[in-house]
């Protein structure tokens with residue numbers, strides 16, 4: 562019998578990635594959803610899958626038998642809703658990034674495992690996208706050599722990007738404001754290549770009077786491996802003319818690799834152009850949620866003891882996001898809403 566799956570929060574992440582994954586994974590079937598906005602009951606994602614829709618979370622937990630729950634609400638609610646679910650006997654939880662909003666909240670989540678035997682999988686989905694997987698495979702085979710530098714660059718057009726242009730968006734209340742929403746991706750994708758990281762430097766600036774509610778519109782962050790000499794540079798800008806451009810470049814001692822998340826290119830030294838190898842190019846967008854949530858189900862069902870995402874990785878991401886967020890806020894004099 563398939564596991565009965567539920568989703569909390571039906572924004573683009575919940576209705577697209579989470580409901581999609583519960584339908585795609587052979588061991589699960591979506592049965593019910595919660596969102597406080599009654600209009601979300603009419604979403605085709607909900608009606609086509611014949612999910613029962615609730616606007617009262619306790620009621621859903623009382624009336625439904627839920628084997629696996631994904632929490633895709635704004636991060637300020639993640640811990641409280643995970644606690645509420647565990648109190649109702651739910652033991653298998655998937656939680657979106659940012660997992661929680663502080664180190665103290667992280668401890669609260671870990672207690673749900675240690676005290677109640679719950680199993681929790683944070684969503685670190687970009688690690689599972691084909692372009693990033695190609696780079697990890699290349700690294701594991703020794704093709705990249707030692708990792709010297711990683712650059713992750715995230716460019717948005719603040720006039721149209723929904724989380725920047727909306728003054729009331731919940732992301733502005735996260736550590737570092739809007740950047741605290743996306744930072745997890747930039748940190749955890751580097752960790753398989755550089756190991757554990759420590760912060761070296763943050764440069765945050767407000768270069769425009771647009772979006773007064775935004776913490777900063779230009780941010781550069783430098784981190785380095787704790788045990789390796791490689792560095793990670795993260796750059797955010799709200800000043801791109803188009804909506805989105807996000808990419809990652811890895812400088813290895815033997816080769817350079819580049820990915821936009823989906824496709825990847827690798828250039829091997831020495832540098833004749835004909836040795837530039839396109840090594841993945843999927844035809845349509847594939848979210849890393851699907852393979853990650855599939856692995857989480859294997860873990861929930863006890864078919865493997867291996868956690869898809871370790872607590873060490875999740876904890877480091879939460880701690881670094883809080884530390885970097887505080888530095889951004891201090892540099893630009895930002896007070897969270």
Ligand SMILES: NC(=O)c1ccc[n+]([C@@H]2O[C@H](COP(=O)([O-])OP(=O)(O)OC[C@H]3O[C@@H](n4cnc5c(N)ncnc54)[C@H](O)[C@@H]3O)[C@@H](O)[C@H]2O)c1
Nearest residue numbers: 569570571572573574575596598633634636638657658659
């Ligand atoms: N992993 C990824 O690639 C990815 C991409 C986008 C968003 N996210 C994450 O997913 C989560 C949701 O993001 P989004 O972009 O879908 O958000 P959103 O703001 O677009 O939508 C949030 C939804 O949650 C509902 N909501 C509000 N309060 C709620 C509550 N107390 N309980 C349950 N639902 C509530 C809203 O009505 C809305 O339908 C966030 O943690 C975000 O950072 C992850």
